[in-house]
Amino acid sequence: MQRIFSGIQPSGIPTLGNYLGAMRNWAALQHDHECIYCVVDLHAITQWQEPADLARQTREMAASLLACGIDPRAHILFNQSAVPAHARLGWIFYCVTRLGWLNRMTQFKDKAGKDRENVSAGLYIYPSLMAADILAYHATRVPVGEDQRQHLELANDIAQKFNHDYGVEFFPHIEPLIMGPAARVMSLRDGTRKMSKSDASDQSRINLNDDADMIAAKIRRAKTDAEPLPGEAEGLEGRPEARNLVGIFAALTDTDHASVLREHGGRGFGAFKESLTALLVEKLAPIASETTRWLNDPGAIEAVLRDGAARAAALCDPIVAEAERLVGFLSVQGVKAGRA
Ligand code: AQP
Numbered sequence: 150m151q152r153i154f155s156g157i158q159p160s161g162i163p164t165l166g167n168y169l170g171a172m173r174n175w176a177a178l179q180h181d182h183e184c185i186y187c188v189v190d191l192h193a194i195t196q197w198q199e200p201a202d203l204a205r206q207t208r209e210m211a212a213s214l215l216a217c218g219i220d221p222r223a224h225i226l227f228n229q230s231a232v233p234a235h236a237r238l239g240w241i242f243y244c245v246t247r248l249g250w251l252n253r254m255t256q257f258k259d260k261a262g263k264d265r266e267n268v269s270a271g272l273y274i275y276p277s278l279m280a281a282d283i284l285a286y287h288a289t290r291v292p293v294g295e296d297q298r299q300h301l302e303l304a305n306d307i308a309q310k311f312n313h314d315y316g317v318e319f320f321p322h323i324e325p326l327i328m329g330p331a332a333r334v335m336s337l338r339d340g341t342r343k344m345s346k347s348d349a350s351d352q353s354r355i356n357l358n359d360d361a362d363m364i365a366a367k368i369r370r371a372k373t374d375a376e377p378l379p380g381e382a383e384g385l386e387g388r389p390e391a392r393n394l395v396g397i398f399a400a401l402t403d404t405d406h407a408s409v410l411r412e413h414g415g416r417g418f419g420a421f422k423e424s425l426t427a428l429l430v431e432k433l434a435p436i437a438s439e440t441t442r443w444l445n446d447p448g449a450i451e452a453v454l455r456d457g458a459a460r461a462a463a464l465c466d467p468i469v470a471e472a473e474r475l476v477g478f479l480s481v482q483g484v485k486a487g488r489a
Contacts (some may be wrong), residue, residue, distance in 0.1 A: 153182045153326075154288035156189035156229065159206040160198065162347035163213050165355040165429075166334035168436075169400045170294025174328045176218035178292055184224040185286055185461060186214060186448040188454075189277060191236065195271035196260070196347065208450050213357055215453065216439035225464075227457030229282065234462065234469040238281035241476055245311050246277045250303055256296060259343075280304035284320045290323045292326040295333035296343055300323040315475045331400035337371040340389025345419075358437050361430045368426045373418040375439070380414030382406040394418075394425060401428050 157167060175186055180204055188210045190203065198206070207228050219226055229235050251257070254276055261268045262477055279300055283291055284307075291301055301323055307319035336342040336353040344354045352367055359367070372390045381386060385392040385406065392406070398421075399409045413421050474480065 150181070150183045151290050152286060152288045152291045152319045153178055153184045153292060154187070154283045154286050155185075155292050156187040156192065156282055157210060157214070157299075158191055158193040159203065159210040159228075160193045160196065161206065162356040162358055163210065164334070164344050164346045164357070165397065165433075166294065166344035167346065168217065168433075169334055169397065170296075171292060171333035172214060172217045174292045174326065175214070178290075179218075181226055181316050182290065184219075185288065185464070186224065186226050187282060187461075188214070188226075188228040189279075189282065191239075191290055192275055195269055195275050201392055206335070207454075208447055209444065211450050211454055212440045212443035214435070214448070215443050216436045221453045221457055225457045225460050227454050227461045231454065231458035232462045232465065234285055234465045235278065235282055237286045238465075238472055240322070240467045241472060242277040242281045242284075242307050243274055244305075245281075245307050245314065246274070247310075250306060251276065251297075254303070254433070255299060276303050276308060280307045282417055282480040283323055284308055285469050286461075287321055287468055288323070289321050289322050290326055292328065295327055298325055298327060301333070311472075317475055319472065319475060329400050330405050334366040334397060335389060335393040337367055337370075337393075338394050339372065340391075355433070356438060357433060360437070361434065364429050365435065366428045367428065368422050370372065371422065373422075377417050378410060378414050378421055380410055382410060384414075391418075394421070398425050398428065401432050436471065 155171060157163065157171060163172065163330060175184065178184060188207050189208050193203065193206070211226060211228070214226060215221065252274055259275055280303065283304060293301065304323055309320070311320055312318055334344045336344050336348060337355070338350055338353045346356075347356065348354060355364055355367055371394065373394070374388055374391060375432075376388070376391075378391060378395070385395060387407060395406050395409050396415075399405050402409070413424070470480070
């Protein structure tokens with residue numbers, strides 16, 4: 150069975166983008182893969198997180214994942230900071246990664262914007278930690294949204310350079326799993342920008358805990374153009390907002406752009422948006438209520454994460470210890486805090 154690893158930042162309420170690009174696929178892949186899913190709190194602090202909020206957001210993200218169908222008994226769900234091997238391998242990978250590679254990362258350019266000198270070093274280097282997250286488990290399949298493709302190419306460059314520099318075939322090749330017609334869900338306010346949980350405008354996204362009225366209002370206000378929907382997928386060319394809404398509809402009905410347009414082509418956006426709202430409410434309401442059920446029992450969420458972290462550490466500790474041995478670190482057994 151192929152081993153899967155993927156992570157999500159507890160940097161806010163997950164969006165429809167996170168759900169269609171990642172979370173939903175994570176749940177589906179559990180049937181025929183060994184899955185390790187991680188709430189990546191180390192990544193979250195690459196951008197400012199209120200300390201008073203981060204622990205709660207971590208619990209909330211875990212609750213959302215459980216509500217989306219992640220099975221923590223058959224698979225593993227944990228938070229990244231609970232397994233120190235990620236940071237240990239991360240450091241080795243920071244030293245393998247070349248600055249030129251990081252300079253090409255488009256997500257850094259998008260997130261840093263014009264304020265490049267003022268963002269954290271963590272934001273710049275985080276793709277190397279992401280490589281460590283995956284390769285610490287020798288995972289070979291990584292289900293992500295389209296925005297992460299470049300980071301996975303970088304992870305393969307890092308693995309290859311490590312293997313080359315140390316003369317080994319230790320880290321495997323990683324395959325991205327980028328699935329479905331909504332692998333890149335765009336902002337509801339601007340069809341050229343990714344929908345993001347940390348976007349300043351709440352109107353730009355559907356949050357997984359939005360109620361029916363909020364979903365209806367956001368979809369009603371979603372930016373569109375003046376033309377009716379085309380009859381064929383080619384007609385979406387140059388119409389990013391229309392493409393986005395059709396892609397969301399297709400993903401939620403497990404179809405594709407062409408079949409949505411066969412049914413809805415020629416309609417105006419008013420009618421289409423009403424159908425889309427009904428579909429979103431039908432699909433998201435059960436997730437919101439299941440999330441609330443988990444959040445009413447924070448102890449149960451923490452028990453899941455504790456158990457997941459212990460099982461994750463059992464898998465990755467020997468792999469990371471071997472990487473450290475290959476690098477040449479002296480391993481002094483049996484160290485305890487305090488004077489020996
Ligand atoms: N708009 C999106 N469409 C499809 N997939 C998406 N993902 C994120 N946004 C979209 C996928 O969700 C997974 C978890 O992402 P993340 O939270 O770790 O980081 P991110 O990609 O930076 O997501 P956000 O929502 O934009 O977070 P913030 O605002 O905190 O930076 C990944 O698989 C990602 O591809």
